[in-house]
Amino acid sequence: MNGGRPALELRGLSKSFGGLDAVRDVDLKIFPGDRKAIIGPNGAGKTTLFNLISGVLPATSGQVLLFGRDVTRWPSHRRTALGMARTFQITSLFPKLTVLDNVLLAIGGLRRTKFVMWRFLSSYRDPHEKARRLLESAGYWERRDVEVRQLSHGEQRQIEIVLALASDPKILLLDEPAAGLASGESREMAAFLKRLDPDLAILLIEHDMDVVFDVVDRISVLHFGRMVEDGATSEIRSSAKVQEIYLGTG
Amino acid sequence: MESRRKLLIVIAALLAVLIVTPFANSYVIVLVTHALIFAILAMSLDILLGFAGLPSLGQAAYLGMGAYLTAILATRFQFGLDWTFGLVVVLGILIGAATAALFGLFAVHAGGVYFLMITLALGMCVWGLAYRWNSLTGGDNGIVLPTRPEFGIQLADDVTYFFVVFGFFVAALALLTVLVRSPFGRSLVGIRENEPRMRILGYHTWLHKYLAFIIAGGFGGLAGVLWAHAHGLVSPEDVVLATSVDALLMVVLGGPGTLVGGAVGAGIVVFLREYLSTLVPWWQYVLGGVYVLTILYLPGGLMSVPERIRGWRARWENGVRVKFPRHTS
Numbered sequence: 297m298n299g300g301r302p303a304l305e306l307r308g309l310s311k312s313f314g315g316l317d318a319v320r321d322v323d324l325k326i327f328p329g330d331r332k333a334i335i336g337p338n339g340a341g342k343t344t345l346f347n348l349i350s351g352v353l354p355a356t357s358g359q360v361l362l363f364g365r366d367v368t369r370w371p372s373h374r375r376t377a378l379g380m381a382r383t384f385q386i387t388s389l390f391p392k393l394t395v396l397d398n399v400l401l402a403i404g405g406l407r408r409t410k411f412v413m414w415r416f417l418s419s420y421r422d423p424h425e426k427a428r429r430l431l432e433s434a435g436y437w438e439r440r441d442v443e444v445r446q447l448s449h450g451e452q453r454q455i456e457i458v459l460a461l462a463s464d465p466k467i468l469l470l471d472e473p474a475a476g477l478a479s480g481e482s483r484e485m486a487a488f489l490k491r492l493d494p495d496l497a498i499l500l501i502e503h504d505m506d507v508v509f510d511v512v513d514r515i516s517v518l519h520f521g522r523m524v525e526d527g528a529t530s531e532i533r534s535s536a537k538v539q540e541i542y543l544g545t546g
Numbered sequence: 547m548e549s550r551r552k553l554l555i556v557i558a559a560l561l562a563v564l565i566v567t568p569f570a571n572s573y574v575i576v577l578v579t580h581a582l583i584f585a586i587l588a589m590s591l592d593i594l595l596g597f598a599g600l601p602s603l604g605q606a607a608y609l610g611m612g613a614y615l616t617a618i619l620a621t622r623f624q625f626g627l628d629w630t631f632g633l634v635v636v637l638g639i640l641i642g643a644a645t646a647a648l649f650g651l652f653a654v655h656a657g658g659v660y661f662l663m664i665t666l667a668l669g670m671c672v673w674g675l676a677y678r679w680n681s682l683t684g685g686d687n688g689i690v691l692p693t694r695p696e697f698g699i700q701l702a703d704d705v706t707y708f709f710v711v712f713g714f715f716v717a718a719l720a721l722l723t724v725l726v727r728s729p730f731g732r733s734l735v736g737i738r739e740n741e742p743r744m745r746i747l748g749y750h751t752w753l754h755k756y757l758a759f760i761i762a763g764g765f766g767g768l769a770g771v772l773w774a775h776a777h778g779l780v781s782p783e784d785v786v787l788a789t790s791v792d793a794l795l796m797v798v799l800g801g802p803g804t805l806v807g808g809a810v811g812a813g814i815v816v817f818l819r820e821y822l823s824t825l826v827p828w829w830q831y832v833l834g835g836v837y838v839l840t841i842l843y844l845p846g847g848l849m850s851v852p853e854r855i856r857g858w859r860a861r862w863e864n865g866v867r868v869k870f871p872r873h874t875s
Contacts, residue, residue: 352745352746373751382746390736390739390743397735400732404733405744410754413730415724416727
């Protein structure tokens with residue numbers, strides 16, 4: 297799509313837990329504006345791969361490059377500063393804080409004002425404007441003062457993405473955004489994802505194939521930690537190997 | 547609107563303390579002064595426990611550092627007994643913060659119960675120093691301070707000293723109130739609620755906790771300077787584990803994460819201790835019982851009582867008006 301530098305590149309990335317090789321020798325390139333899904337059966341190592349990319353877990357070997365810089369040994373917060381954001385398969389929000397406070401925390405993460413101790417957060421106009429824009433586009437501005445734990449599961453999944461978008465990422469890792477959603481809600485989620493900035497690169501883990509086929513144009517298949525297939529959605533859909541992995545038979 | 551009402555209540559309570567105390571008997575004036583000093587210590591602990599979610603069991607160490615510094619400067623160098631008292635306050639805050647900066651290197655990496663154990667151990671180190679380093683600290687006997695500073699005003703007068711302590715307390719309350727509502731303060735709440743998420747959002751969470759730890763140490767040092775002159779004697783008793791536990795009790799009793807709760811808790815604990823100890827020899831069991839009951843039945847502390855009453859009333863009214871349980875909606 298874009299001939300330039302990849303937003304994210306993985307080179308021979310591996311992770312083992314004791315004797316278990318959760319991720320084995322994965323190579324991957326994501327360019328700005330790419331929409332790519334990683335699929336695979338449960339236990340294939342998808343979430344582990346995300347944890348390696350986002351710095352939650354250290355890699356055993358191999359490299360992670362963000363915009364051409366080797367970030368393999370970097371902590372999460374520095375990777376975020378380079379333009380990476382992620383969501384979690386298990387909703388990871390600030391449940392006892394309001395929707396607005398959740399978003400304000402997310403916006404503050406990359407601002408130098410996060411160390412300011414002598415001024416009320418509410419006195420900063422800029423983050424509030426941005427929070428308003430984000431929440432209005434997601435349709436939550438009217439409910440900004442509701443505590444997040446009082447939202448439904450589907451709503452929390454959306455807030456999860458809003459938080460990831462608050463840092464203006466250039467590459468977004470979505471770990472099963474449609475997990476636990478009803479089919480109507482997943483369709484809404486897919487439509488929401490398709491409305492995002494076309495220059496934003498998205499790497500998506502998802503089991504809901506309707507969402508996958510709707511949102512991405514390329515799919516990689518992970519099986520026992522290895523990248524076994526990579527191609528356009530139509531190729532993957534008809535791939536015999538993928539059928540075998542998922543169904544266990546030809 | 548809601549926060550303005552809370553602010554008015556706090557100001558009214560402060561004015562009441564300021565106006566009523568000077569007319570009380572001399573014993574009560576001393577107790578209120580002690581309560582205000584411990585309120586500063588409790589609020590410093592609340593920054594850690596209530597906001598950052600770090601249960602420190604060694605907050606007395608910073609009070610001890612400030613108190614011993616004050617006592618040693620006063621007895622050895624006659625320093626801090628005139629206008630230089632202001633310098634001692636600054637030095638006390640600095641030594642508290644510096645000690646926390648050192649201890650924080652060990653403690654802040656750990657979380658939960660490990661943080662508690664490490665702060666406990668470091669607090670015991672300070673106690674050990676105070677107890678053993680006879681030549682500097684006077685060991686078990688402690689250090690008796692000469693008279694309180696005098697610079698135009700006579701701090702030796704208990705009412706005057708009360709006013710000074712009150713001033714420091716209000717300043718600490720104001721500074722910490724701004725701090726907990728600042729972007730930095732909110733980041734601490736985020737860390738308390740979900741630290742891994744904060745890291746992914748771009749926060750260097752260790753640094754935030756470390757800074758909070760140092761700030762709490764600084765306010766602990768301030769409480770120590772004021773305590774040394776309030777009590778007139780600095781001894782290992784001040785840095786013993788029980789003092790740290792008392793501070794924790796004050797915060798838990800008043801309500802963690804509220805700042806003012808720590809101050810309320812300090813008042814209750816100081817007065818309860820003083821009056822109970824004159825009434826019954828087993829007064830410590832009463833304090834222990836209060837502690838246990840608060841944690842079991844009032845996890846939000848006394849500050850959560852109004853909200854609970856509102857919740858009960860709302861439920862009761864709902865129950866009367868709509869005659870079916872709420873969960874059917």
